[in-house]
Amino acid sequence: MSIDTARLREAIQAVYGEVAGDPKKGYHFHTGPTYAVDHLGYAAADLGDLPDSVSGPFAGVGAPLSLGAPRLGEIVLDIGAGSGLDTFLAAKAVGAAGRVIAVDMTPAMLARGRENIALTGLEQVEYREGFAEALPAPDESVDLVISNGVINLSPDKAAVFREAYRVLKPGGRLQIADIVVHKEIPAAARDDIAIWTA
Amino acid sequence: MATIEAAGFVDVQVAWRGRPFAGAAGQRKADKFDTEGVNIRAHKA
Numbered sequence: 001m002s003i004d005t006a007r008l009r010e011a012i013q014a015v016y017g018e019v020a021g022d023p024k025k026g027y028h029f030h031t032g033p034t035y036a037v038d039h040l041g042y043a044a045a046d047l048g049d050l051p052d053s054v055s056g057p058f059a060g061v062g063a064p065l066s067l068g069a070p071r072l073g074e075i076v077l078d079i080g081a082g083s084g085l086d087t088f089l090a091a092k093a094v095g096a097a098g099r100v101i102a103v104d105m106t107p108a109m110l111a112r113g114r115e116n117i118a119l120t121g122l123e124q125v126e127y128r129e130g131f132a133e134a135l136p137a138p139d140e141s142v143d144l145v146i147s148n149g150v151i152n153l154s155p156d157k158a159a160v161f162r163e164a165y166r167v168l169k170p171g172g173r174l175q176i177a178d179i180v181v182h183k184e185i186p187a188a189a190r191d192d193i194a195i196w197t198a
Numbered sequence: 199m200a201t202i203e204a205a206g207f208v209d210v211q212v213a214w215r216g217r218p219f220a221g222a223a224g225q226r227k228a229d230k231f232d233t234e235g236v237n238i239r240a241h242k243a
């Protein structure tokens with residue numbers, strides 16, 4: 001595979017930067033809380049008290065917290081947190097004694113997420129700029145790693161999972177949602193940045 | 199799944215499968231490659 005990682009990241013930042021600023025514009029993927037409830041099984045009651053600034057730009061593909069809620073006081077790391085739908089749900093679960101590290105590489109999503117901390121008052125959330133392949137967290141420092149619709153965008157998925165493993169404490173959990181394809185993608189398409197973001 | 203196990207994770211399980219692109223503008227392209235959404239859990243021993 002000869003994908004240019006820097007160009008791919010720029011293209012992804014452009015798409016999700018636009019989602020952060022204009023989530024209802026209409027994209028090739030669904031966005032927003034109604035989609036999360038109707039397609040992915042999120043509980044409407046859980047999303048009801050989150051501001052639209054959190055749930056509007058949501059563009060996940062599953063529901064990682066449906067695999068098990070974080071426990072009070074735990075440390076959670078969200079890879080590619082975006083505006084923070086799963087991040088802020090996790091923050092409610094861990095409570096004020098816990099912490100949620102929200103990692104994202106897109107400046108507009110980092111800005112939106114930091115605004116959402118103020119909007120929700122959930123100060124246990126901390127947004128950190130970083131890449132999925134080089135998580136900004138120490139070894140064995142996290143109880144739960146979550147991610148939703150992000151790892152498929154990485155050209156080095158093995159590195160992402162190695163990083164998730166590195167930051168987790170022994171016995172720590174990985175709960176992710178993502179897309180998988182069951183038909184072979186032609187080599188030319190795998191090298192086409194437009195395919196990665198479409 | 200193999201990539202997750204290769205990183206060292208154990209008890210890797212797919213817990214849900216769905217069609218997140220159903221009804222979206224990208225559905226046709228997603229269907230072309232038989233794309234589905236999955237929830238996966240695993241843990242570090």
